[in-house]
Amino acid sequence: MDDISNQDQAIELLQQLGLKEYEAKSFVALARRQHGTAKDISETSEVPRTRVYDAVRVLEWKGLVETQHSNPQVFRAVSIDEAINTLQSEYIDRTESLRGALSGLEPTDDEQTTEATHEVWSLSGDQGITSRAQQLIEGATNEVMLVVGHRSIFTAQLAEQLHAAQERGVDVIVGTVDKELRAEIQDVLPDIEVFVSGLNWLDQSPLPGDDTQISRLLLTDREAILVSSFTETTGDGREHEQGVFGRGFHNGLVAITRRLMATGLLFQDDPGEEDTAVS
Amino acid sequence: MDDISNQDQAIELLQQLGLKEYEAKSFVALARRQHGTAKDISETSEVPRTRVYDAVRVLEWKGLVETQHSNPQVFRAVSIDEAINTLQSEYIDRTESLRGALSGLEPTDDEQTTEATHEVWSLSGDQGITSRAQQLIEGATNEVMLVVGHRSIFTAQLAEQLHAAQERGVDVIVGTVDKELRAEIQDVLPDIEVFVSGLNWLDQSPLPGDDTQISRLLLTDREAILVSSFTETTGDGREHEQGVFGRGFHNGLVAITRRLMATGLLFQDDPGEEDTAVS
DNA sequence: ACTATTGTGATTAAGTGAGTGAACGGCTTT
DNA sequence: AAAGCCGTTCACTCACTTAATCACAATAGT
Structure with missing residues (x-):
């Protein structure tokens, strides 16, 4: 039962890794039955027999067969391990080559128009958002306000960054959406103020049909802000993190968030059930 | 000049990593000029301005923009490092998922016809060939004969495997194509016999127009053989290693190799210039 | 020699991406 | 305020790659 799903999943993944449909199906068929003729493969893979030869030739070229x-x-x-190793090292090689090529690019000599005083960027993907959060925290000089909306984003690295900021004299204030998470974080960061946010709607949207889950809300030095959320836009089961990043004290977004977080965090160190957030 | 090449290379690599042409070109253009409008990107990337939007939308989704x-x-x-990290972790995730899916496959219950006594397999790719060589060396009980045709395949791992074989009582005999390589290997493996092979044609084909470079020639227990070579078949500049693997004492290929290696290796411990190999 | 099966090649259909142009809407300029 | 310009999106065509089928040559076994 589960193997059917595994089989389809493997085929799908192989295709995402660059194999054609026939190649992926042929490989999975072969992986199941260790060895076999074109006919065998065709029977267990739904690939036309006459096309198995082409597919397998490519697979051999790639070192998988x-x-x-x-x-x-x-x-x-x-073997499975060999196949994974082959595929992985292929992609690592490519990315490392890419690193070199990108590093060697000459910048265009066009006028780099100076930054606007307030900018709002939208970004996407776990990696980039986490990294941007890190930059903000490490660049903060006075204050870091963070609301952790989902436990998955509170990593050891993040804790370390917050701790480092605290150490160098930055006020670090952390909010959470529920008591359990608050206790958890307070435990890891004993010398940092951790609140339960009064902003109930952070955890659960008041709007029906809104399955967006706020994942983090970061305000540094009251002049830069990062808000991100999980959304399941594509139906592929995986959630995707999207966010907006704003900078500039007079930036409207930043201004609103500044007030919001002040309201929700600072005057709400004891969690009340009623929503006292927005005034 | 070199940057032109870097640019094209980066675009090519990005496409190999799954981006479309427009996406790759747009990203490279952006990487050069840090930030820009659709018009800017279009001008420095040859991407139609009206398509930049789609491309960039995908790039943002992938966390690159x-x-x-x-x-x-x-x-x-x-940043370049962020981009590389994003891409790498994306592929690592996929390969690890794939490992799980493949491991979970149920084997087909068809009759697994037993192996023929002599088989000849052709394989391809550095990884697979190296790994097969390792299996053969580690599985050898009496004798390992290896001719190293190119220094690139004599790795620390290989040396370790040969040493281990020697330690457990297996006769290990190593041949090389020239004196320099022989000295190098002898240095790493002092307790192993290292010869210069008399088979000059291993290094340089007597046939005109044959740019094939034999990379290794392995015979274990006089009943299994692995021959591999580098060929530049596709014009993409990268060399590809291809090989054949044979097993079974009475296998014709193995028999020939057995005689060949005996002739070339054992009676030729002092390198003469004349070809005394094939009788 | 005949037949069944394997392997190669040609051919067609379907899908995807590259490339182009039209239309919509907001912003600027006069 | 009107007109025009620019930015953006959308719809469409063309070309190419891939999936799918078929016809035929080669081989092995009977």
């Missing part, structure tokens, strides 16, 4: 040139030809899949 | 929703919109590329 070995071929016995007998009659009939017999094909064998390499 | 941030968008400022002003008018006109301004786009900014994330």
